[in-house]
Amino acid sequence: MAFVTLPRGDITAEQMEALALLVETHGNGTLRTTQDQNLLLRWVRTEELPAVHRELERIDLGHAEAGRLLDPTSCPGAESCKIAVTGSRELALAVKETLTEQAGNGGKDLIAAASDLRIKISGCPNSCGQHHVAGIGFHGAAKHVGPRAVPAYQMFLGGAVDGDGAHFGRRSVKIPSRRVPEAVTRLLALFRDERQPDESALAFFKRVELERVNSALSDLASFSEQDLHEEDFSDLGTDQPFIVELGEGECAT
Numbered sequence: 491m492a493f494v495t496l497p498r499g500d501i502t503a504e505q506m507e508a509l510a511l512l513v514e515t516h517g518n519g520t521l522r523t524t525q526d527q528n529l530l531l532r533w534v535r536t537e538e539l540p541a542v543h544r545e546l547e548r549i550d551l552g553h554a555e556a557g558r559l560l561d562p563t564s565c566p567g568a569e570s571c572k573i574a575v576t577g578s579r580e581l582a583l584a585v586k587e588t589l590t591e592q593a594g595n596g597g598k599d600l601i602a603a604a605s606d607l608r609i610k611i612s613g614c615p616n617s618c619g620q621h622h623v624a625g626i627g628f629h630g631a632a633k634h635v636g637p638r639a640v641p642a643y644q645m646f647l648g649g650a651v652d653g654d655g656a657h658f659g660r661r662s663v664k665i666p667s668r669r670v671p672e673a674v675t676r677l678l679a680l681f682r683d684e685r686q687p688d689e690s691a692l693a694f695f696k697r698v699e700l701e702r703v704n705s706a707l708s709d710l711a712s713f714s715e716q717d718l719h720e721e722d723f724s725d726l727g728t729d730q731p732f733i734v735e736l737g738e739g740e741c742a743t
């Protein structure tokens with residue numbers, strides 16, 4: 491089997507047509523979608539994998555990291571879901587950019603050590619983005635500060651799905667949207683500095699005291715008027731003031 495990484499689950503019609511030809515040539519003619527917004531080619535002969543990878547690179551789908559730390563996923567969020575609170579797709583993009591930059595600036599080993607960790611984001615508590623079963627999960631929220639609202643994310647830690655079933659993450663702090671990428675960077679630093687020998691990132695975030703995490707992020711999680719900047723009142727990907735408006739949902743909720 492070969493996974494095709496789709497950043498944020500996006501694919502063009504032209505890429506899909508090329509993939510259809512690819513599975514006719516190298517697979518069994520079928521293509522599956524995965525829960526983490528990637529695609530799966532089945533029944534690819536081992537000796538044909540290099541040719542498959544070359545073709546994926548040609549159509550700009552040769553990215554690595556499917557199902558790992560550098561492959562954050564999100565629900566559609568405010569881009570198309572009318573009951574979304576925040577733009578979760580924008581956050582997934584910002585988190586991926588921050589982690590990729592960190593890997594390129596000497597943090598490659600840390601990113602690799604934490605590769606078992608999944609980051610999943612929902613634009614509201616309904617969890618179409620499956621934030622509740624992520625090593626680091628976020629759902630969109632809003633916090634009113636005086637007459638204005640701040641777009642924010644409620645964070646959860648240590649969730650996963652494994653052979654024993656689903657394990658919900660523990661509720662941690664709420665953070666203004668624009669500070670979430672920095673919060674993820676700090677969480678990885680905490681893992682680097684305080685992990686036990688051979689401890690995986692998921693095991694670390696299952697066990698670490700929430701008080702320890704909350705204190706490491708306390709300045710980012712502050713909504714006091716003196717700690718907020720003008721940019722905190724707009725969501726990622728826009729400079730328009732943040733307003734909470736509810737309408738019809740993307741999913742069945």
Ligand code: SF4
Pocket residue numbers: 565566567568571572573574575612613614615616617618619739740741743
């Ligand atoms: S209802 Fe579902 S798709 Fe819409 S923002 Fe909430 S979690 Fe995302």
